[in-house]
Amino acid sequence: xxxxxxxxxxxxxxxxxxxxxxxxxxxxxxxxxxxxxxxxxxxxxxxxxxxxxxxxxxxxxxxxxxxxxxxxxxxxxxxxxxxxxxxxxxxxxxxxxxxxxxxxxxxxxxxxxxxxxxxxxxxxxxxxxxxxxxxxxxxxxxxxxxxxxxxxxxxxxxxxxxxxxxxxxxxxxxxxxxxxxxxxxxxxxxxxxxxxxxxxxxxxxxxxxxxxxxxxxxxxxxxxxxxxxxxxxxxxxxxxxxxxxxxxxxxxxxxxxxxxxxxxxxxxxxxxxxxxxxxxxxxxxxxxxxxxxxxxxxxxxxxxxxxxxxxxxxxxxxxxxxxxxxxxxxxxxxxxxxxxxxxxxxxxxxxxxxxxxxxxxxxxxxxxxxxxxxxxxxxxxxxxxxxxxxxxxxxxxxxxxxxxxxxxxxxxxxxxxxxxxxxxxxxxxxxxxxxxxxxxxx
Amino acid sequence: xxxxxxxxxxxxxxxxxxxxxxxxxxxxxxxxxxxxxxxxxxxxxxxxxxxxxxxxxxxxxxxxxxxxxxxxxxxxxxxxxxxxxxxxxxxxxxxxxxxxxxxxxxxxxxxxxxxxxxxxxxxxxxxxxxxxxxxxxxxxxxxxxxxxxxxxxxxxxxxxxxxxxxxxxxxxxxxxxxxxxxxxxxxxxxxxxxxxxxxxxxxxxxxxxxxxxxxxxxxxxxxxxxxxxxxxxxxxxxxxxxxxxxxxxxxxxxxxxxxxxxxxxxxxxxxxxxxxxxxxxxxxxxxxxxxxxxxxxxxxxxxxxxxxxxxxxxxxxxxxxxxxxxxxxxxxxxxxxxxxxxxxxxxxxxxxxxxxxxxxxxxxxxxxxxxxxxxxxxxxxxxxxxxxxxxxxxxxxxxxxxxxxxxxxxxxxxxxxxxxxxxxxxxxxxxxxxxxxxxxxxxxxxxxxxxxxxxxxxxxxxxxxxxx
Numbered sequence: 001x002x003x004x005x006x007x008x009x010x011x012x013x014x015x016x017x018x019x020x021x022x023x024x025x026x027x028x029x030x031x032x033x034x035x036x037x038x039x040x041x042x043x044x045x046x047x048x049x050x051x052x053x054x055x056x057x058x059x060x061x062x063x064x065x066x067x068x069x070x071x072x073x074x075x076x077x078x079x080x081x082x083x084x085x086x087x088x089x090x091x092x093x094x095x096x097x098x099x100x101x102x103x104x105x106x107x108x109x110x111x112x113x114x115x116x117x118x119x120x121x122x123x124x125x126x127x128x129x130x131x132x133x134x135x136x137x138x139x140x141x142x143x144x145x146x147x148x149x150x151x152x153x154x155x156x157x158x159x160x161x162x163x164x165x166x167x168x169x170x171x172x173x174x175x176x177x178x179x180x181x182x183x184x185x186x187x188x189x190x191x192x193x194x195x196x197x198x199x200x201x202x203x204x205x206x207x208x209x210x211x212x213x214x215x216x217x218x219x220x221x222x223x224x225x226x227x228x229x230x231x232x233x234x235x236x237x238x239x240x241x242x243x244x245x246x247x248x249x250x251x252x253x254x255x256x257x258x259x260x261x262x263x264x265x266x267x268x269x270x271x272x273x274x275x276x277x278x279x280x281x282x283x284x285x286x287x288x289x290x291x292x293x294x295x296x297x298x299x300x301x302x303x304x305x306x307x308x309x310x311x312x313x314x315x316x317x318x319x320x321x322x323x324x325x326x327x328x329x330x331x332x333x334x335x336x337x338x339x340x341x342x343x344x345x346x347x348x349x350x351x352x353x354x355x356x357x358x359x360x361x362x363x364x365x366x367x368x369x370x371x372x373x374x375x376x377x378x379x380x381x382x383x384x385x386x387x388x389x390x391x392x393x394x395x396x397x398x399x400x401x402x403x404x405x406x407x408x409x410x411x412x413x414x415x416x417x418x419x420x421x422x423x424x425x426x427x428x429x430x431x432x433x434x435x436x437x438x439x440x441x442x
Numbered sequence: 443x444x445x446x447x448x449x450x451x452x453x454x455x456x457x458x459x460x461x462x463x464x465x466x467x468x469x470x471x472x473x474x475x476x477x478x479x480x481x482x483x484x485x486x487x488x489x490x491x492x493x494x495x496x497x498x499x500x501x502x503x504x505x506x507x508x509x510x511x512x513x514x515x516x517x518x519x520x521x522x523x524x525x526x527x528x529x530x531x532x533x534x535x536x537x538x539x540x541x542x543x544x545x546x547x548x549x550x551x552x553x554x555x556x557x558x559x560x561x562x563x564x565x566x567x568x569x570x571x572x573x574x575x576x577x578x579x580x581x582x583x584x585x586x587x588x589x590x591x592x593x594x595x596x597x598x599x600x601x602x603x604x605x606x607x608x609x610x611x612x613x614x615x616x617x618x619x620x621x622x623x624x625x626x627x628x629x630x631x632x633x634x635x636x637x638x639x640x641x642x643x644x645x646x647x648x649x650x651x652x653x654x655x656x657x658x659x660x661x662x663x664x665x666x667x668x669x670x671x672x673x674x675x676x677x678x679x680x681x682x683x684x685x686x687x688x689x690x691x692x693x694x695x696x697x698x699x700x701x702x703x704x705x706x707x708x709x710x711x712x713x714x715x716x717x718x719x720x721x722x723x724x725x726x727x728x729x730x731x732x733x734x735x736x737x738x739x740x741x742x743x744x745x746x747x748x749x750x751x752x753x754x755x756x757x758x759x760x761x762x763x764x765x766x767x768x769x770x771x772x773x774x775x776x777x778x779x780x781x782x783x784x785x786x787x788x789x790x791x792x793x794x795x796x797x798x799x800x801x802x803x804x805x806x807x808x809x810x811x812x813x814x815x816x817x818x819x820x821x822x823x824x825x826x827x828x829x830x831x832x833x834x835x836x837x838x839x840x841x842x843x844x845x846x847x848x849x850x851x852x853x854x855x856x857x858x859x860x861x862x863x864x865x866x867x868x869x870x871x872x873x874x875x876x877x878x879x880x881x882x883x884x885x886x887x888x889x890x891x892x893x894x895x896x897x898x899x900x901x902x903x904x905x906x907x908x909x910x
Contacts, residue, residue: 033509036879039794040806040827042859050831061509090838090847100787100854101880304840396834418837428834 003189005168007259015286016180019312020084020110028114032061035106036097043092043108048424049076053092057111069119072112073126076427077152078145080120080191081174082420083113084183087275087306091420120190126156128198133158134434139221140164140426141208144172145419146410147227148195149426155199157434162201162221170202172229174419176254179279181286185257214382218405223433226385226392226401226408227426230372230416236271240329241368245337249280249369256283266364267291269339270318271326273303277369278310281318284367292318293361297325297344297351324359325351329366337363375412382406391415399429400436407433444746445753446739448484448544451719452613452639452697455572457484457544459739460714460754464641464701464722465490465548465574465617467519468732472532476539481732482739485544487641487722490521490576491529491565492550492588503650503660505676514676515725516650518661518668520582521550526561530568537569545569546615550576550588553598555605562609572612574699575603575637577628578619578644580671590644593619596631603635613638615699618688621647625684629694639697641722642688643681645671674725678703682712686765689717705734707741717759773901774893777870777886779804779863785883788859792874792884797823803867804874809858865889 023031035057043053052071059068072079088094088109096105136159140147143165151161169175174188196202208214217224233248235241247255249270255261264287270277273296284292294313296303299322303310313320321341328340343357374390384403386393392401392408399407409425411417448457462485463469463478475486497519505514522529537545547570551557562573577599579589592598599616606614616632618625620643629640647669652659659667681702688694700713705726713721726734751757781792796804805820838847853860863874875884 030509036789036791038788039790039823040830042788045830045833046835048835048837050835087837090844094848097787097789097855302841414836417839421837424834 003186005258006185006189009259009262011262012180012256012259016184016283019179019181022117023107023110023114025114028060028111029063031107031111032057034098035061038097042095042097043106046091046095047075048091048418048420049082049427050424051075051079051092051112053108056115057106057108060111060115065115065118066122066124068115069124070126072115073119076420076423077126077149077156077195078174078191078419078423079112080116081145081178081183081188082423083109083116084187085174085178085418086420087308087418089308090306120194125197126194128156129158131155131158131160131199136160136223136433137221138162138223138225138430138433139217140225140227141217142172142227142229142410142412143167143170143202143204144227144229144410144422145174146229146412146422146426147172147225148174148192148200149423150225150227150407150409150430151200151426152195152198153427153430154434155195157430159434160199160201161430162203164203164206164208164217166205166207168205170204172227173250176257177250177276179253179282180257181282222405224406225399225426225429225433226382226406226412227410227422228375228392228408228412230411231375232373233368234370234373236326236368236370238326238328240331240337243329243331243337243366245331245335245364246329246366246368249276249367250372252280252367253283256287261287263287264289264365266336267293267362268365268367269293269295269326269361269363270367270369271295271339272369272371273298273305273320274369274371275305275309276371277367278305278313278318280367280369281313282316284365285316285318289365292316293321293363294318295321295324295326295339295341295361297323298346299323321361325353326366327358332362335364337366339363339366372411372416374415389415395432397428398432399425400432404436443743444751446742446746448720448754451544451699452572452615455485455544455546455613456542457720458542459484459735459742460710460718460720461485461735461738462487462544462546462699462720462722463727464724465546465576466724466728468724468727470522471524472536475536475545478727478732478735479536479540479543482735483543483732485546485571485720487546487548487574488522488529488533488570490548490550490579491526491561492521493552494523494525495520495582497523498663500661500663503670504674505650512674512725512729514648514650514672515674515728516648516661516670516672517645518581518663518670521548521576521579526564530564533565533568533570537571544571546572546574548574548576548617549606550579550583553587553592553602558602558605559609562606566610566612570612572615572638573606573610574615574617574641575606576617576644577602577632578617580619580621580645580647581669590619590621593617593628593644594622596627599628600631600635603632603637607636615639615641617641617644617701618684619644620680620684624687626687626691626694629688629691629696633694633696637696639699639719640688640694641699641701643677643684643702645673646677646680648672673703675703675705678709678712682716685713685716685718686762689759689762690765705729707738707745710738711742711745711757712761714754714758715761716765717762719754719758769899769902770897772895772897774891774896775888776891777888778865778868779870779874780885780887781861781863781874782883782885783853783855783860785880786853786855786860787880787883788855789879790859790861791877791879793861794823795873795877800871800873801867801869803864803869804861805864806858806861808860808862 037054056068056071093105154161268284268289270281330338339361343354344351385401394408407429410422465487501519504512507513547565577593583589584591700718701722838844878884
């Protein structure tokens with residue numbers, strides 16, 4: 001997997017230094033020794049991929065680093081990126097029993113990263129079953145975490161998987177959409193290279209959006225896994241939204257990660273208060289914007305971002321404007337913009353504008369970040385795959401859709417969760433496909 | 443404050459407190475011992491004096507455990523590598539400057555009467571308050587017919603003790619090796635030889651570990667190693683047992699200076715409760731320096747004050763008769779484990795320990811409903827774990843989901859993770875309370891069996907009577 005499409009930019013590295021530096025080898029052992037090694041550990045139960053957390057941690061303590069990494073990868077092939085991007089406060093570390101003793105939870109994410117870094121450094125490979133152990137050929141549409149996990153699981157067990165992605169590099173949001181100080185695009189690509197070594201075939205720059213291409217895939221493969229993710233960012237639906245100087249959060253993040261956006265100046269207004277909005281706002285600060293506002297139509301207590309993300313944004317110097325609704329964007333001289341806003345309050349569940357509260361924000365960039373829309377375009381082409389509320393309807397355990405040859409997982413099924421949820425969904429679907437394959441060939 | 447001074451130990455040795463430095467690297471020179479006394483040590487047993495030896499490099503190795511350094515410590519260093527003259531000149535200086543502190547000379551010379559007579563006289567002339575005969579060194583010196591080579595043969599130990607007593611004017615302590623099947627055989631010999639006191643235990647033969655890259659055991663001396671002497675926290679239980687054996691045996695019992703894994707006042711108090719008159723410390727000082735004595739003295743004083751003890755004699759030996767033979771233990775005494783639901787953190791280590799290491803009576807069934815009795819059927823722990831891993835978990839991404847995931851219940855831990863003890867089946871073994879990481883979460887509570895106390899001894903005597 002070539003990282004030629006990614007910049008090796010000193011300025012980017014300096015401005016987006018890692019938020020959580022790795023543990024030293026000795027610090028890792030000391031931390032690993034703190035782990036109580038709970039029975040039927042709550043951290044493992046809380047992890048969507050059920051990584052055997054005490055198992056891999058105690059292997060770090062004993063110096064069995066290869067065993068530790070394999071233990072992680074057995075459950076979660078994206079163990080390296082999950083160690084960096086998982087919201088562990090509400091997952092494994094949030095479930096750690098240490099909290100109940102008023103002790104700091106075990107730093108599971110950093111320990112997991114330690115094991116994965118050591119695995120990479122050692123040049124070891126993940127063990128795989130002989131190709132052809134299972135006869136099934138599966139096409140995974142979309143190159144994000146769900147498809148990667150699905151394809152990896154299939155190849156590890158000796159089946160065939162091809163990942164098809166429309167972008168230049170696979171990885172989906174892992175490559176293009178995660179804040180660089182959490183997960184560098186190059187690290188995502190390195191992880192995908194490991195997956196390629198398992199035998200996964202990649203077809204990048206391929207758009208599968210017509211009935212014809214789907215029919216061709218159906219002819220070539222036994223099963224099709226849909227790891228499509230979500231659709232484009234939601235529009236604000238206000239006047240002036242298409243002005244130059246409006247760039248949505250995912251565009252902004254992808255642009256700086258790929259070197260197309262190196263500098264920002266002046267004032268940036270991010271609209272929204274979710275985790276992606278925060279990633280964009282922090283990025284704007286780090287790219288040089290002097291003033292960054294987050295404009296949110298609801299209150300602080302309703303923002304969907306995780307608490308730790310909110311705290312982080314405050315530390316980065318992001319300013320928050322609560323209960324403020326954007327109503328229009330106007331282009332000004334010298335490429336500047338005016339974002340017209342109005343103060344709102346909630347009245348019987350509805351937002352009500354407060355009279356005489358209009359205010360304009362003079363800024364250089366407006367960044368809509370109010371979530372992604374459901375991906376529906378392709379789905380209309382898929383006969384037998386039911387869609388409800390913008391989400392593919394799939395069996396919770398197997399990921400199988402109404403069309404028995406189609407499975408699905410990740411954001412396109414769960415409506416938008418975390419990388420680790422996508423991995424879990426992809427893995428479950430792979431297991432189900434292998435199982436149904438066995439039945440079919442029996 | 444209580445008085446922690448030691449008076450007339452083994453006849454005539456006094457020290458401001460019972461904390462002595464053992465004969466070892468921390469007592470290598472007069473300069474070191476004077477600094478130790480400045481820090482508050484009550485006495486010091488001089489690094490063993492004899493014909494100077496040549497040491498190797500390296501000399502020490504250790505056993506770390508669970509991230510802690512030096513759970514056990516091992517050395518292959520020999521006795522003093524400095525001349526007898528130098529050591530004795532410094533000893534005289536120390537005694538002149540620190541008359542109130544106890545200076546004990548540890549001695550080891552070749553096994554002939556004249557050599558022992560000469561060293562005893564010279565040492566006492568230098569001002570030593572007492573002598574400690576090193577019959578314990580387990581490595582190197584023993585290959586030359588000294589140290590534990592003497593301490594493992596009761597006749598030799600008795601003979602040399604008697605030679606020393608012919609000349610000695612100060613109390614003579616014999617330091618015992620634990621590397622023998624019954625430490626009392628040599629303790630008795632020392633007593634027969636006229637010893638005024640004993641020191642126990644010396645270090646235990648050991649190989650601390652092997653380097654898994656070079657395959658050379660530690661410590662590595664140019665690609666080879668040699669067994670050394672083990673000490674430090676790991677050996678305390680062994681030392682306490684041997685101290686108890688000696689002091690409970692009328693033919694062995696003498697004033698005893700306890701040694702073995704003592705690193706704080708609690709350890710010291712335990713040795714004193716078994717009857718020791720003083721204690722000796724080495725490894726903890728090698729780890730942290732002389733300064734540790736400050737807390738040892740303060741801690742012991744505060745504990746004595748809390749318990750109402752005015753002098754060391756008020757509690758010395760109080761625990762000795764609490765150790766008995768197994769056959770005299772009450773078979774009808776029953777305790778069971780009780781888990782405090784408000785303290786349980788849900789690690790469930792007690793559950794797995796009871797299932798895999800004890801008697802399968804701690805269950806995770808509070809939600810499904812407890813049944814007490816002898817015919818319960820429970821899923822094995824592995825099934826429970828498999829069930830968790832087969833469940834579907836999702837990241838709580840919305841505020842509502844997070845509130846549900848971290849909702850507070852009646853106890854700090856969800857009820858399904860708080861184990862339940864089947865008291866009918868509980869044998870009161872203590873294991874769960876030992877593995878529980880939370881202080882006083884699992885307590886062992888006495889339950890009335892309705893039976894009057896009965897020991898194995900009584901029961902089998904009763905059976906014998908019945909058979910008559």
